[in-house]
Amino acid sequence: MFDLIIEGGELIDGTGTARVRADLGVSRGKILSIGDLSAARAHERVSAQGRIVAPGFIDVHTHDDRLLLTPAAGAHPKLSQGVTTVVAGNCGVSLAPLETTNPPPPLDILGTDGWIYPDFAAYLDALDASPLAVNVACLVGHSTLRVKYMADLERPATRAESAGMAAELARALAAGAIGLSTGLYYPPAKAATAEEVIAVGAQLKAAGGIVAMHIRDEGDAIDEALREALHIGRELGVATVISHHKLVGTANHGRSVQTLAMLEQAARGQAVCFDCYPYNASSTMLLPSRVKQSSDVLVTWSGAEPGVAGRSLKELARERNQTEEEVARALQPAGAIYFAMSEDDVSRILGHPMAMIGSDGLAHDVRPHPRLWGTFPRVLGHYVREKKLFPLEAAIYKMTGLSARRFGLAGRGTLAPGHHADIVIFDEHRVAANASYEHPTEVSSGIAAVFVNGRLACRDGVSVNVDAGRVLRRQGALA
Template sequence: MFDCIIEGGELVDGTGSARVRADLGMSQGKILAIGDLSAAPASERVSAHGRIVAPGFIDVHTHDDRLLLTPTAGAHPKLSQGVTTVVSGNCGVSLAPLQTRHPPPPLDILGTDGWIYPSFAAYLDALEQSALAVNVACLVGHSTLRVKHMADLGRPATPDESAAMAAELASALAAGAIGLSTGLYYPPAKAATAEEVVAVGAQLKAAGGIVTMHIRDEGDAIDEALREALHIGRELGVDTVISHHKLVGTANHGRSVQTLAMLEQAARGQAVCFDCYPYNASSTMLLPSRVKQSSDVLVTWSQPEPGVAGRSLKDLARERNQTEEEVARALQPAGAIYFAMSEDDVGRILSHPMAMVGSDGLAHDVRPHPRLWGTFPRVLGHYVRQRKLFSLETAIYKMTGLSARRFGLAGRGILAPGNHADVVIFDEHRVTANASYEHPTEVSSGIDAVFVNGRLACRNGLSVNMDAGRVLRGKGNIRKTG
């Protein structure tokens, strides 16, 4: 007896293989069978005729650390677009291990009131005790470790400070963290050296962890920044993920041809890949230095002036008879969306065989980038159906099987008997990201149903079950869940 059979759909299994028409049977959170199950008994049957049945999407680049602990009514930004698993703690920023009331930028992208966890184990335990809408695998942020263990962030760590951070990371890996993330671009870690990162991450290899890197520069000095990141990955001897690979600034448009060639060359000698999002605008803390690189800047939040969220920095500067940089300084601390990328580069990067998909959405912005709600349907609707940059099977592989393999998420990302029953049913002819810069929280169309660990979690964009997710603890942890 199956708990549920999804019948009559076209299965795209997450390996990149061609679709097949088949039924899928689930029981006790696992996929039990795929094939003709028309005569099999089941407690429930769900029709997927005329629909695609795929593995639940894996969002490999999120800042959902606090969102995971926040009850969400109605639509959920991840479930509503078919995401069943997220990787949190990216860009050097993780909610633990740190207790503070005043997190420095960019740690404040996670808000200011959730920094209560003295250890990573305490944070993972809190996740397990919460109602999780999706599965989660957690990274430890290098910047978070620096803030906890260093009084002066404007210099490299001393050997003793590096050792303290390394010990904290080792403890987190033992508790179930899957790796370390860096954000060398941002103020809290800008002074860190490659040698510091290698010293802090010394236990990653033994624990089976990975390193994900928001590199030091994504503009004029991107070549040097990539070389540094690849050097760190080689020294650590672990899988290395380049975060949200992109080129910013008009002078750098088109250079993805060069950077992708660098990554291809590096991949011949080390384990490296990258994630990206399907938009030509980025979003992070509001930095005056980024203004000149961008054709426009939209404010996503501002602590001193909350009312400017959603406004163009150009318009604000014109109204105030100030430069955009002066306005940016006056609005801080704040967040922004930067229009500084080339659509040709976005398409080229997204199409590359090494590319995975990650939203990099900021859930606590007043007016977030639309990628928070629309990343995965945008890939399927805009880049597959409309632009035809690659096949549907390739797109799903980038969002499921490839991601699960690179991040070590065993039993997920592929539809196969014995694997966890994370499944999405969608209409390939109708799936569309409705979130826009003007209306960034609109729910996507065409996502019919989402199952998390075999339980129906979302139907037609609305959440119906908000506690089917699990904490996916890393290889270094003995007490694994998920």
């Protein structure tokens, strides 16, 4: 007797292989059988006739650390687009281990009032005790460690400071963190050297951890920044993820041909991959230095002037008879969306066989980038159905099986007997992202049902269960 049978759908199993028409049987939160289950008994049967049945999507690049602990009301930004698992703690920013009431930018992308966890185990325990809408695997942020262990962030760490951070990371790994993330681009870690990161991450290999890197530069100096990140990964001897790979600034449009070649070459000698999102605009803290690289900048939030959220920096500058840089400085602390990327580069990177999908959405922005709500349906609707950049099976693999393998999420990411029943049912002809820069929190179309660990969590974009997720603790070495 099955708890649930999903019948009559086109199964795309997350391995990249062709779809098959089959039924899928679930018991006790796991997939028990795939095939013709028309004669089998079940407590519940769900028809997927005319729809795709796939593994729940894995968002490998999120800043959901605090969102996970926030009681869900109404539609959920991840469940509503078919996501069943997120990787939190990216770009060097994790909510733990740090106690503070004044987190420096960009740590404040997670808000300013949730920094209450003295160690990583306390944060994971809080997640365990909370209703979780999705599964979560957690990285430890290098910048968070720096803020905890260093009074002066504008210099490299001393040997003692590096040792303190390394010991803290080791404790976090023992508690269940899956690895380390860096954000060498941002002020709290800009002064850090490669040697510092290597020293802090010394225990990653023995623990079977991973390093995910927001590299030092994604513009003019991207070649050097990639070489540094690859060097760190080699020295640590662990799988390396280049976070949200992209090229910013008009002068760098088209250079993805070279950067992808660099990554392909590196992959011949070390474990490396990258994630990306399907938009030609990025979003992070409002940095005056980024303004000239961008054709336009939208303010997502401002501590100094909350009312300007959603406004164009160019328009504000004209109204105030100031330069955009002057306005950006006056709005601090603040966040922004930067239009500085080439669609050709976005498509080339997205279509590369090494690419995984990550939203990089900022849940606490007043007017967030639409990628928070629309990343996965945008891939399926715009890039698969409309642009035909790659087959649907390849897209699903980038969102599921590849991600699970790279991040060591055992039993997730593929539809197979014995695997956890994280499942999404969607209409390949209707699926689409409705979130836009003007209306960034619109719910996507075409996602019929989402199951998390075998429990129905979302139907037609509406949350019906926000307590089916689990904390996914590190399970050993990554493939």
